[in-house]
Amino acid sequence: MIENDVKEVLISREELADKCRELGAKISRDFEGKDLVLVGILKGSVVFMTDLMKEITIPCNIEFMEVSSYGTGAVSSGVVKINKDLDMDITGKNILIVEDIIDTGLTLSYLVNYLKTRGAAGIDIVCLLDKKERRTNDIPVTYVGYEVPDEFIIGYGIDYAEKYRNLPYVASLKEEIYQK
Numbered sequence: 001m002i003e004n005d006v007k008e009v010l011i012s013r014e015e016l017a018d019k020c021r022e023l024g025a026k027i028s029r030d031f032e033g034k035d036l037v038l039v040g041i042l043k044g045s046v047v048f049m050t051d052l053m054k055e056i057t058i059p060c061n062i063e064f065m066e067v068s069s070y071g072t073g074a075v076s077s078g079v080v081k082i083n084k085d086l087d088m089d090i091t092g093k094n095i096l097i098v099e100d101i102i103d104t105g106l107t108l109s110y111l112v113n114y115l116k117t118r119g120a121a122g123i124d125i126v127c128l129l130d131k132k133e134r135r136t137n138d139i140p141v142t143y144v145g146y147e148v149p150d151e152f153i154i155g156y157g158i159d160y161a162e163k164y165r166n167l168p169y170v171a172s173l174k175e176e177i178y179q180k
């Protein structure tokens, strides 16, 4: 059972559903009348993306990119690699990057710089979790769901070594699992 590796439940299913409702309503108001493209960053954002997009009430496109910097472990390699790029031309579109977690900020700062070169009219970020204490690359995040402590986070799409993404809530992982 994956639940056995949970140290502490940090954000419950109910709280996550409420947060998606709140963020979806804000985004719908802020982007009314704009050409909005949600860009989900695989794989961590899949659960958040699917719950959030159902709460957005204005027309929008959805796109996915896959980038990686963490390899299979708990420490970032420091190098961001694009494994899957956008499918559509985003010239003149308002991009809203949908991320599960911001930690050092390396992934998002790389992505924002990259998307700027693709002619977007605007680039905003909605990030469910912010591990503020760990930031090395300062990056403005338009919408933040929750601040989380400097622990290894799992669940609601977020993995450790590709496991625990299917945990339906956000939790911290027992140290003995990632310090093995």
Ligand SMILES: O=P(O)(O)OC[C@H]1O[C@H](OP(=O)(O)OP(=O)(O)O)[C@H](O)[C@@H]1O
Binding pocket: 041, 042, 043, 044, 045, 067, 068, 069, 070, 071, 076, 099, 100, 101, 102, 103, 104, 105, 106, 107, 108, 158, 159
């Ligand atoms: O702020 P940073 O230190 O860059 O860390 C945040 C990034 O790390 C995780 O992705 P990961 O590379 O583990 O890929 P995944 O989404 O497939 O789990 C997460 O989804 C963010 O994209």
Ligand code: HPA
Binding pocket: 070, 101, 102, 103, 151, 152, 153, 154, 158, 159, 160
């Ligand atoms: O705490 C985390 N958990 C999983 N993936 C991550 N990527 C950055 N920080 C984390």
